[in-house]
Amino acid sequence: MAKTTSTPIATSKPSKLAKKPASKSAAASKKNITKVEEVVEEEAQVVVAPKVKSEISDDKSEITIEKKLIALYSLQQVDSQVDKIRIIRGELPLEVQDLEDEIAGLETRVDNYIQETLAMEKSITDKKNAERDALALIKKYEDQQMNVRNNREYDSLTKEIEYQNLEIQLSEKRIKEYQIGLELKRTEIDTFQKLLQDRKNDLEIKRNELDDIIAETEKEELDLIKNSEENRQYIEDRLLTAYTRIRKNARNGLAVVQIERDACGGCFNKIPPQHQLDIRMHKKIIVCEYCGRILVDDGIVNAVHL
Numbered sequence: 001m002a003k004t005t006s007t008p009i010a011t012s013k014p015s016k017l018a019k020k021p022a023s024k025s026a027a028a029s030k031k032n033i034t035k036v037e038e039v040v041e042e043e044a045q046v047v048v049a050p051k052v053k054s055e056i057s058d059d060k061s062e063i064t065i066e067k068k069l070i071a072l073y074s075l076q077q078v079d080s081q082v083d084k085i086r087i088i089r090g091e092l093p094l095e096v097q098d099l100e101d102e103i104a105g106l107e108t109r110v111d112n113y114i115q116e117t118l119a120m121e122k123s124i125t126d127k128k129n130a131e132r133d134a135l136a137l138i139k140k141y142e143d144q145q146m147n148v149r150n151n152r153e154y155d156s157l158t159k160e161i162e163y164q165n166l167e168i169q170l171s172e173k174r175i176k177e178y179q180i181g182l183e184l185k186r187t188e189i190d191t192f193q194k195l196l197q198d199r200k201n202d203l204e205i206k207r208n209e210l211d212d213i214i215a216e217t218e219k220e221e222l223d224l225i226k227n228s229e230e231n232r233q234y235i236e237d238r239l240l241t242a243y244t245r246i247r248k249n250a251r252n253g254l255a256v257v258q259i260e261r262d263a264c265g266g267c268f269n270k271i272p273p274q275h276q277l278d279i280r281m282h283k284k285i286i287v288c289e290y291c292g293r294i295l296v297d298d299g300i301v302n303a304v305h306l
């Protein structure tokens, strides 16, 4: 394994450490102290052009801090773009999934209601058959009453007829109940079927939207991920780990921020003038003492956006 010299990470907190240049990296960045602007421009091109890959040494400590800062800021820009794409797309598959679940639920409910109406229709038919049978029996008993031999037989048949009449009344009552239930169910089925159709239309729209976004952003996302990987080659593992950690914990996934109006672009706390100077020197990786984000000046930002 190649011997690595770690890049010094300083906080913007006033301290002797921040003022004193780290001896090993000072040698590496000495050549960049003069004409910083030119160096930044030149290196910005190096960072974005993949053709210089072969020039990258295994020992990433040989890469100047300035170049690392540019790579870090580029990486942040690219990763933020990927975040944006994923946020836009991220909600749509969930919305589509929710709609699919809701539709499946509605379909099951409508199916159950249809089964219930079929059962009620069958019950009504059964009761109507019972009524018809009872009427037939009444007719039979009335005929028999014409040929009775005594009052006892006659009364017995009268009781049977009364009983069958009660049966008919009961059936009538049940049929009415079933018919009311049936009407309610049918209204509910209508309501849910309309809702189901609405949801199906929504799903169609969302699915098309999702397909369009995937088609639109797939290539862009792949290009960005490739660009991100290229930038990562300029950054040593220890810094990348820090970057990833800060990004994960930071709101909006920002690990590298610009100084804006003398303040940290991430948490907006003021940065002491001495540390702003240190940040502008591009000799150290300096993090915000409040939020821990890596700070860069407009020199680095302009180098990336050229």
Ligand SMILES: [Zn+2]
Pocket: 264, 265, 266, 267, 268, 269, 288, 289, 290, 291, 292, 293
């Ligand atoms: Zn901050």
